[in-house]
Amino acid sequence: MLFELQKSIEILERTPAVLKTLLSNLSPDWTHNNEGGETWSPYAVVGHLIHGEKTDWIVRTQLILSQEEDKTFQPFDRFAQLNEGAKKNLPELLDEFQALREINLTALKAMNISAANLEATGIHPALGKVTLAQLLSCWTVHDLGHIAQITRVMAKQYKDEVGPWIEYLSVLHK
Template identity: 50%
Template sequence: MVLNMNEAFEILERTPKTLEALLSGLSEGWVTSNEGEGTWNPSEVIGHLIDGEKYNWIPRLKIMLTETEEKNFPVFDRFSHLKDYACLSIEDKLDEFSSLRKENIKKLKELIVEERQFELTGVHPEYGEVEARQLIATWAVHDLTHLAQITRVLAKRYTKEVGPWKGYLGILNK
């Protein structure tokens, strides 16, 4: 399967609305629960997504698209959101994420104008050379990964409460 930009946009554009529908207005217990020490709660995941919008996807794509020999990506701090957004409410985080995502989709549509650009590369600090098509595909799958993570965390709040039905609820058995 070859990356279809329009299909990637379908996911990238829907993620903010999906998260808002899922998390907006929930009580504190829902948005601050996690799966144990060292795991993120839904509110923290939104902070991580904000950081991705600011420091990961578009900045790395711009490096790939520049006509320069320096193609090394700066290291992305996957944990900075834990301190940077701790004081923000879930509503504020959702609004910030939605706004940043709209801007970044607009930028993405402006930056990628030719099929050949999908083959341009950058150097990831851990994976080495990666293509623009891989970065964009990863962006969409990253969204889906965190949507799955959030729904799993929410579901696990009621692991004991579902009693014997747990056996039928695959999300609780992973």
């Protein structure tokens, strides 16, 4: 499937509701545990998504579409949410994510992005030249990847408890 902005918006609009439905009113065992080591809990993933809403997707889209000569993106701190500490509870984070996403999608739609705009480029600090279509595709896949990550982390809380069925549960093998 070729990139289509409206198809990406279909996913991007739903992510906050998916996360609210999945994570609201759960015990901390579901939302604050991770896969061990330096992996992320669902709580940390929501914090990461918020940081992206503030500093990544729309900021970079605006830069690509701007008249600036230097279209080099600022580096994105993938771990910023871990350094900020647990200042908010999960319901507050979910509400903040939803509000930021609504603002960003309103801004995105107001840009009236054309097919020509999708070919405009920016410079990623590690990846080099990227198109707007690639950035917006990445935003969509990023959401889907983190939804999958959250459900995988949650599933692994019962990894030992499923007993012999582990053989049939591929989510527990990743």
